Amino acid sequence: MTKSRDITITEVALRDGSHAIGHQYTLEQVTAVSKALDEANVPYIEVSHGDGLGGSSQQFGTSLTDEMKLIEAAVSVSKQAKVAVLLLPGVGTMKDLRQAADIGAKMARVATHVTEADVSPQHINLAKELGMETVGFLMMSHMAPVAKLVEQAKLMESYGADTVYVVDSAGALLPYEVRERIRAMRQELTVNIGFHGHNNLSLAMANTLVAIEEGATRIDGSIRCLGAGAGNTQTEVLIAVLERMGLNTGVDLYKMMDLAENIVAPILKKPQEIAKDSLVMGYAGVYSSFLLHAQRAAKQFDIDSRDILIELGKRKVVGGQEDMIIDVASEIAKRQKIVNA
Amino acid sequence: MTKSRDITITEVALRDGSHAIGHQYTLEQVTAVSKALDEANVPYIEVSHGDGLGGSSQQFGTSLTDEMKLIEAAVSVSKQAKVAVLLLPGVGTMKDLRQAADIGAKMARVATHVTEADVSPQHINLAKELGMETVGFLMMSHMAPVAKLVEQAKLMESYGADTVYVVDSAGALLPYEVRERIRAMRQELTVNIGFHGHNNLSLAMANTLVAIEEGATRIDGSIRCLGAGAGNTQTEVLIAVLERMGLNTGVDLYKMMDLAENIVAPILKKPQEIAKDSLVMGYAGVYSSFLLHAQRAAKQFDIDSRDILIELGKRKVVGGQEDMIIDVASEIAKRQKIVNA
Structure with missing residues (x-):
């Protein structure tokens, strides 16, 4: 039928x-x-x-x-x-x-x-x-x-x-x-x-x-x-x-x-929408599990977590490589110090 | 610059x-x-x-x-x-x-x-x-x-x-x-x-x-x-x-x-989302101002308001022609009675 x-x-x-x-x-x-x-x-x-x-x-x-x-x-x-x-x-x-x-x-x-x-x-x-x-x-x-x-x-x-x-x-x-x-x-x-x-x-x-x-x-x-x-x-x-x-x-x-x-x-407690974290995730092309790590590293190095996530996306970092997040954050912080010096 | x-x-x-x-x-x-x-x-x-x-x-x-x-x-x-x-x-x-x-x-x-x-x-x-x-x-x-x-x-x-x-x-x-x-x-x-x-x-x-x-x-x-x-x-x-x-x-x-x-x-009181009314509006291609009129007419004729809105969209009814909504509802009701008879 x-x-x-x-x-x-x-x-x-x-x-x-x-x-x-x-x-x-x-x-x-x-x-x-x-x-x-x-x-x-x-x-x-x-x-x-x-x-x-x-x-x-x-x-x-x-x-x-x-x-x-x-x-x-x-x-x-x-x-x-x-x-x-x-x-x-x-x-x-x-x-x-x-x-x-x-x-x-x-x-x-x-x-x-x-x-x-x-x-x-x-x-x-x-x-x-x-x-x-x-x-x-x-x-x-x-x-x-x-x-x-x-x-x-x-x-x-x-x-x-x-x-x-x-x-x-x-x-x-x-x-x-x-x-x-x-x-x-x-x-x-x-x-x-x-x-x-x-x-x-x-x-x-x-x-x-x-x-x-x-x-x-x-x-x-x-x-x-x-x-x-x-x-x-x-x-x-x-x-x-x-x-x-x-x-x-x-x-x-x-x-x-x-x-x-x-x-x-x-x-649903509140409707689904495209908020900051999910937008960054799509823009950078990274795992959602990276967000929290990147936010912590950003605080530690006084940089923007989005710069970390975008760099992780470029390097195609995958789940399990979370230890790279600190390395990336440290490099970005150094680079920005040089630019701002 | x-x-x-x-x-x-x-x-x-x-x-x-x-x-x-x-x-x-x-x-x-x-x-x-x-x-x-x-x-x-x-x-x-x-x-x-x-x-x-x-x-x-x-x-x-x-x-x-x-x-x-x-x-x-x-x-x-x-x-x-x-x-x-x-x-x-x-x-x-x-x-x-x-x-x-x-x-x-x-x-x-x-x-x-x-x-x-x-x-x-x-x-x-x-x-x-x-x-x-x-x-x-x-x-x-x-x-x-x-x-x-x-x-x-x-x-x-x-x-x-x-x-x-x-x-x-x-x-x-x-x-x-x-x-x-x-x-x-x-x-x-x-x-x-x-x-x-x-x-x-x-x-x-x-x-x-x-x-x-x-x-x-x-x-x-x-x-x-x-x-x-x-x-x-x-x-x-x-x-x-x-x-x-x-x-x-x-x-x-x-x-x-x-x-x-x-x-x-x-x-915003709550995030924007695609809910029933806005979806119907997009699907039917009608003015949002038609929604309430169609819902009222649907109740009166015991039919689905979506059928009315879709028909209004097909007929390319424009703002100011709201009186057509009752006509359309009446026709749909008659048609459905014949089909169900």
């Missing part, structure tokens, strides 16, 4: 959106949102800690509710929707993935840094053994040149991923950069291509439309923008825009608008 | 943003924002009631502070910036414009519905006589086909406008629609071309970048998105994006970020 979908949406408010509320989702909230998403005919609903299965920790933020209970709840109310989980190898384990599959998760999205696809084959293989649809999720995609990204995407394809995503974790990609990335991947890959945008530079929608123009058919959205940084491509708005463009998502626009207004908006 | 600007920004938070706070700007707020904008080297600061000079009224919303006092305050703290005023012939008068010029406004933006440029020549002429830079501002630009828009823009050019703007009042234009409009205008006009975007479909930034690609050099932005509907292209984010693209606005990014965070954000 249903017309085939031109674009297949994965709703991430119950995973990426978890960042926006400090991982404090209740069972009732996840049940209500999942039920409404299912009724609106959204095909995939991602449910996990913001940093993926096993993310609940002092380092990443402790979840109010056990994520397996949340996954179970989403599965229990989904008549047509499939529940997806995110897994970062090293954060989540094979055991977590088995448990998620046992309780009914049907899609595994295996996420690595854009240059580290080679840590994902075991998890992708296990997901396939478990009968799950698999997605390779290349995070911080702005940090690799196009050729490197394509190479990593092909690795994930070779491991058996059904779809490979360009993930703009820092909301740092400009539209032309999305265009060249998706175009190159479309030429080199045979699997589905996906795009996951963040709105730190107010470009989530622009980048999503460019990705679609270039052949991406799997798109992530987040109702009411609920996500890390400045949030994601706003799903209900995306549905409206794609309808205006004549592209079918199979998702009911009015139901999504009502869900956004009546169920999701009240969950 | 200053490198010439590739893109010339007009900040509209103190005019369009007035809608977002119910026209309740205080003298202190306008003074503080204008001073910071001037220090950040923003070239034009628009100050007026949200509906332009003379807009303060029961119909459009009563201003807390006399707009002439606000204009005076902005002028008094602007060392390099020029203060602009908006004027809708029929709302604002020639007398208002003289008064604004007398107290130091240097730019007049004369705004008409996209098909009614012919009501603007007297005001454009007067502005020129007063020594003001003049802008023709074609509102609800999505409602006219490209050829009609170009014809109207050429009228404004012939009256002496130094710049003609495509104004996406309802936030309804899609990127390809902006592209064809600006491209056609660039081919047919010799004056500057401007773009004023709204974010109802999360496309303000996308549309602005497309406009720039096609030759628009005058761009409106609003700090922290402060504007009617879902707000405008967010200025401080736009500055960041244009810097990343190598385009010079002459505006200091850090100062704009600080202004947004420390002065503008505290003015």
Whole structure:
């Protein structure tokens, strides 16, 4: 009966959106949102800690509710929707993935840094053994040149991923950069291509439309923008825009608008917006976890934290290299002393 | 000393943003924002009631502070910036414009519905006589086909406008629609071309970048998105994006970020976001003033107000034709009865 979908949406408010509320989702909230998403005919609903299965920790933020209970709840109310989980190898384990599959998760999205696809084959293989649809999720995609990204995407394809995503974790990609990335991947890959945008530079929608123009058919959205940084491509708005463009998502626009207004908006303490920290993160192209370190170093050396972040972005510093922040701050302070001398 | 600007920004938070706070700007707020904008080297600061000079009224919303006092305050703290005023012939008068010029406004933006440029020549002429830079501002630009828009823009050019703007009042234009409009205008006009975007479909930034690609050099932005509907292209984010693209606005990014965070954000009761009403407005392409009428008619006929608004958009109903709303509602109700019978 249903017309085939031109674009297949994965709703991430119950995973990426978890960042926006400090991982404090209740069972009732996840049940209500999942039920409404299912009724609106959204095909995939991602449910996990913001940093993926096993993310609940002092380092990443402790979840109010056990994520397996949340996954179970989403599965229990989904008549047509499939529940997806995110897994970062090293954060989540094979055991977590088995448990998620046992309780009914049907899609595994295996996420690595854009240059580290080679840590994902075991998890992708296990997901396939478990009968799950698999997605390779290349995070911080702005940090690799196009050729490197394509190479990593092909690795994930070779491991058996059904779809490979360009993930703009820092909301740092400009539209032309999305265009060249998706175009190159479309030429080199045979699997589905996906795009996951963040709105730190107010470009989530622009980048999503460019990705679609270039052949991406799997798109992530987040109702009411609920996500890390400045949030994601706003799903209900995306549905409206794609309808205006004549592209079918199979998702009911009015139901999504009502869900956004009546169920999701009240969950947020304050609306998502592009504030200073998320803007700097997108402009510099750095991890959000660098912000606090940079602010501390800036105070110590009496410089502007933004100068540190921009320099870290230029040097393509990655998570785990936080000790470089002090070095960079010290160099900037020295340089500025010379200029001002 | 200053490198010439590739893109010339007009900040509209103190005019369009007035809608977002119910026209309740205080003298202190306008003074503080204008001073910071001037220090950040923003070239034009628009100050007026949200509906332009003379807009303060029961119909459009009563201003807390006399707009002439606000204009005076902005002028008094602007060392390099020029203060602009908006004027809708029929709302604002020639007398208002003289008064604004007398107290130091240097730019007049004369705004008409996209098909009614012919009501603007007297005001454009007067502005020129007063020594003001003049802008023709074609509102609800999505409602006219490209050829009609170009014809109207050429009228404004012939009256002496130094710049003609495509104004996406309802936030309804899609990127390809902006592209064809600006491209056609660039081919047919010799004056500057401007773009004023709204974010109802999360496309303000996308549309602005497309406009720039096609030759628009005058761009409106609003700090922290402060504007009617879902707000405008967010200025401080736009500055960041244009810097990343190598385009010079002459505006200091850090100062704009600080202004947004420390002065503008505290003015707002809650952050701007894309909520149900503004999304419907952008999707349907209708005036915000239709929303309440449609909601009332929907209740009366027991139908969905969104169906009414979408039909009004299709019929290109304009302000002043509010009596059509009941007719449309009645027709939809009849049609739905037949379908459900």
